Amino acid sequence: MDTRQQENFTLLCRRFKWKCTPQRMAVYECVAENCCHPDVDSVWATVRAKLPTVTRESVYRILNEFAGHGLIWRLDHVASARYDSNTAPHGHFICENCGTITDFALNNDVSSFADTVPGEVRHMEIRFTGLCESCKTGQLPE
Numbered sequence: 001m002d003t004r005q006q007e008n009f010t011l012l013c014r015r016f017k018w019k020c021t022p023q024r025m026a027v028y029e030c031v032a033e034n035c036c037h038p039d040v041d042s043v044w045a046t047v048r049a050k051l052p053t054v055t056r057e058s059v060y061r062i063l064n065e066f067a068g069h070g071l072i073w074r075l076d077h078v079a080s081a082r083y084d085s086n087t088a089p090h091g092h093f094i095c096e097n098c099g100t101i102t103d104f105a106l107n108n109d110v111s112s113f114a115d116t117v118p119g120e121v122r123h124m125e126i127r128f129t130g131l132c133e134s135c136k137t138g139q140l141p142e
């Protein structure tokens with residue numbers, strides 16, 4: 001993690017009144033540098049390579065803490081919860097065969113849909129499912 005990311009993380013810890021622990025720092029670093037929507041076990045394996053004593057439960061708690069404060073998104077209703085460090089508006093395409101999740105840009109301002117919802121919108125997600133190009137053509141995904 002570069003110095004700028006460390007400073008940003010330290011500021012986030014102060015803002016949310018969290019202790020700036022090595023475990024939180026390692027989870028933050030893993031998710032911030034990962035664009036493949038990792039699940040808790042993938043994050044745990046990466047963090048455990050740096051901090052061998054970290055537990056899966058700690059990683060899971062930290063991920064949900066980050067998601068609860070809007071630092072990452074938690075994608076539910078896939079095989080297992082996945083986490084996304086890209087909190088800017090975008091959509092997801094999920095391959096029903098291999099499980100790959102791919103981000104895609106939204107061409108229109110979909111936030112206008114929020115105006116028709118009878119309540120306060122805190123999160124909106126656009127998700128499509130189907131077969132990715134690799135699975136559709138019978139090639140192994142990258």
